[in-house]
Amino acid sequence: xxxxxxxxxxxxxxxxxxxxxxxxxxxxxxxxxxxxxxxxxxxxxxxxxxxxxxxxxxxxxxxxxxxxxxxxxxxxxxxxxxxxxxxxxxxxxxxxxxxxxxxxxxxxxxxxxxxxxxxxxxxxxxxxxxxxxxxxxxxxxxxxxxxxxxxxxxxxxxxxxxxxxxxxxxxxxxxxxxxxxxxxxxxxxxxxxxxxxxxxxxxxxxxxxxxxxxxxxxxxxxxxxxxxxxxxxxxxxxxxxxxxxxxxxxxxxxxxxxxxxxxxxxxxxxxxxxxxxxxxxxxxxxxxxxxxxxxxxxxxxxxxxxxxxxxxxxxxxxxxxxxxxxxxxxxxxxxxxxxxxxxxxxxxxxxxxxxxxxxxxxxxxxxxxxxxxxxxxxxxxxxxxxxxxxxxxxxxxxxxxxxxxxxxxxxxxxxxxxxxxxxxxxxxxxxxxxxxxxxxxxxxxxxxxxxxxxxxxxxxx
Numbered sequence: 001x002x003x004x005x006x007x008x009x010x011x012x013x014x015x016x017x018x019x020x021x022x023x024x025x026x027x028x029x030x031x032x033x034x035x036x037x038x039x040x041x042x043x044x045x046x047x048x049x050x051x052x053x054x055x056x057x058x059x060x061x062x063x064x065x066x067x068x069x070x071x072x073x074x075x076x077x078x079x080x081x082x083x084x085x086x087x088x089x090x091x092x093x094x095x096x097x098x099x100x101x102x103x104x105x106x107x108x109x110x111x112x113x114x115x116x117x118x119x120x121x122x123x124x125x126x127x128x129x130x131x132x133x134x135x136x137x138x139x140x141x142x143x144x145x146x147x148x149x150x151x152x153x154x155x156x157x158x159x160x161x162x163x164x165x166x167x168x169x170x171x172x173x174x175x176x177x178x179x180x181x182x183x184x185x186x187x188x189x190x191x192x193x194x195x196x197x198x199x200x201x202x203x204x205x206x207x208x209x210x211x212x213x214x215x216x217x218x219x220x221x222x223x224x225x226x227x228x229x230x231x232x233x234x235x236x237x238x239x240x241x242x243x244x245x246x247x248x249x250x251x252x253x254x255x256x257x258x259x260x261x262x263x264x265x266x267x268x269x270x271x272x273x274x275x276x277x278x279x280x281x282x283x284x285x286x287x288x289x290x291x292x293x294x295x296x297x298x299x300x301x302x303x304x305x306x307x308x309x310x311x312x313x314x315x316x317x318x319x320x321x322x323x324x325x326x327x328x329x330x331x332x333x334x335x336x337x338x339x340x341x342x343x344x345x346x347x348x349x350x351x352x353x354x355x356x357x358x359x360x361x362x363x364x365x366x367x368x369x370x371x372x373x374x375x376x377x378x379x380x381x382x383x384x385x386x387x388x389x390x391x392x393x394x395x396x397x398x399x400x401x402x403x404x405x406x407x408x409x410x411x412x413x414x415x416x417x418x419x420x421x422x423x424x425x426x427x428x429x430x431x432x433x434x435x436x437x438x439x440x441x442x443x444x445x446x447x448x449x450x451x452x453x454x455x456x457x458x459x460x461x
Contacts, residue, residue, distance in 0.1 A: 061340040064091040065348055069120035070102055071169075071331060073362035080361035081348060090348055098125055103417065110134045110336065117339040118349065123157040123330050124221065124416040126166050127235075131414050131456075135165040135334040141346045142167075149354045153406040154373035157330050160411070161237050166332030167349045168373045172292035173325045173402040174225050176313045177299060179306070180391070182210060182287040190313045194257060197316045201266040204287060211268035213288040214280075215258060217427035218271045220420040221329045222290065223436075226258070227251045228326030228407050230318060235413040236461070242414060242451060245461035246444040247437065253318075255436040262430065269430060278302055290315065292328030293399050297369035300389035307389045314402055325405040330373075356380035371399045415450060422446040 067078065067090050078092040093116070096102045103125060109115040110132070121129060129135045142164050147155070154168035178190060183200075186207045191197040201212035216222065227234065230250035236243045247255075261267045268286045270277040280286045282303045289299055296312065317323050333352070335345045352358045359377040363370065363384035372381050382396035413419050426439025444460070451458045 063341075064089040065118065065341050065345050066090075066116035067092045067118040067348075068095045068102075068106070068116045069118075069333075070095050070097045070100075071120050071362075072368050073365060074120075076364055077352060077358060077362040080357060081351065084357075088344060088347070095119075098122055099417070106134065107132065110338065113338055115336040115338050117336060117341050117345045119334055119336060120169075121166065121332055121334055123166070123327070123332055124224075124412045124420075126158070126332060126334070127160050127412050127414045128416060129334065130160050130165045133337055136337045136339065136342060137163050137165060138167070138335050138342070138346060139164040141335075141342065143350065146350050146354065149376065150373045151375075152408050153403060154330075156406075156408040156410060157327070158332050166334045167346075167353055169331045169333060169353060170294065170370050171373050171399075171403045171406060172225075172294065172327040172330040172371070173399060173406050174222075174229070174290060174292055174315045174328045175296070175399070175402065176288060176290055176315050177296065177310055177390075178288040178313060179284065179309050180311050181309045182208075182284060191316050192314070193320060194316045194318055198257075198261065198266075201261060202264070205264075205266050210284065211266065211280075211286050213290055214268045214270060214272075214277055214286055215262060215430075216270065216272040216277070217430060218424050220423045223254070223258075223423070223427075225292075225326035225328045226254045228410050229315070229324055230254045231324075233410070235411045237411065241457040241459050243459055243461040244413070244444055244447060246440040246447075248461070251440065252437065255440060259436045262436075282306065290328075292330075293369050293371035293395075294329065295369075296390070296395060297367055297385065300369075301367065304389075308391050310390050311393050312390060312395055312398060314398070323405050324407050325402060327406060327410075353377075360384060369395070371396065371403065375400075413447065413451075414456060415447070415454070418450050419443055419447045 065088070067074070069092070074092060074094070078090050082089050095105060098121065106115065106119055106121075106129070115134065126135065150168050154171060155164070158164055158166035158168045176190070182204070183190065186204055188200050188203055189196075191200045197212070204210050204212050224234065227250060230253055232248050232251035232254065234244065234246050234251070258267070262269065268277070268280055270280070277286070281289070282305060284306075289295070291299070299310070300307070315325060333349050335342050335349070339345055354374045354376065356377055356379070359372050360380045360383070362368070363381055366384055366386055369385050370381065372378060378396055378400060385395070387393055387395055423439055423443040426434060426442045427436065429439070430436070448458060448460065
């Protein structure tokens, strides 16, 4: 399991602007959701205007829609919109990714009433920003056409307690990228089940000393993706409480499986994006990489000297009769609660998330393998990413097939950044006799009081 980097970065309707100023309401979280969050005041503020000085940050409702994002290609995307919609401009400002300071910047801006109208966030951060009153409930602004175009797999990532707080941009089915030359040289077939994967790892290590893939201690999102595939559910909203269970039976199966490979020395263990790992990839000491679609371009740019030797296959399954996949990080666009331009912001997001010209503009640099959630954007996206690194393989055709297997119904926790830090700290101790199971147990134990200290009702499942 692996991750080259954090998965972040990496819709046209029209109406008079004056109408937007009059539409300043969005339905707040349900009472059940408010109780589950335990932060009624914050969520009450998340409806229309903030409890602070919203007007100071938002200014004239007829002014440009403001947009913060760390995603590659957003500048060309916005330039395309502004060229074709000169009477409804969008003002784009780049920001760093969430873990690199973008989340803190957004939180501070929201407290000061200076948040932008639209912001890019990763799926795992949606509950946190929603509970804190940063993201507006835009359920009633989502048109039936947009709901249908993006589909249930995508909307799973943009909802909390059944309400929409983020507009999905992409899908992230986990995939298996592998070195054809290494597997062919040792007569190893591409594994289709996790049992076959284990046996392939044994044979490859015994025959050549090469590790089949890598375990990254700093990739909570990939471990979560494996738990999703297995049927795990780390967080759930039940009645008026959050329920936590990081060691349910499906997750224990995942933990035991990867721990077994580590104990047999069949995995290369190193942080994602580390020089140690990239060097091992470049030298052919690691033969495969498990990642979402966004990571395929990152892999190609990280080890260009191996171009033409890689291909991509479906992720192995626990049960090939009932195939299912977890996701490896996707991006959402949230309209902030303080925004005085919600309808205009949604018109832009509708265009951005569904039209071929929008995805073509975003990916025009050819350096992104983002897989759009909207089916009518897939062909345009596929034309932008050159697949020479993968021997000309039809990657977008493969990903389209795999995206249908994405599991729905997963819920991220209300403070995933803190939970992820705890889990990473535990996994970093794997060389010192800590196990994946113990790291999960510790992360849950540390998450419980953290959430309770924020006023959330929470229990262990």
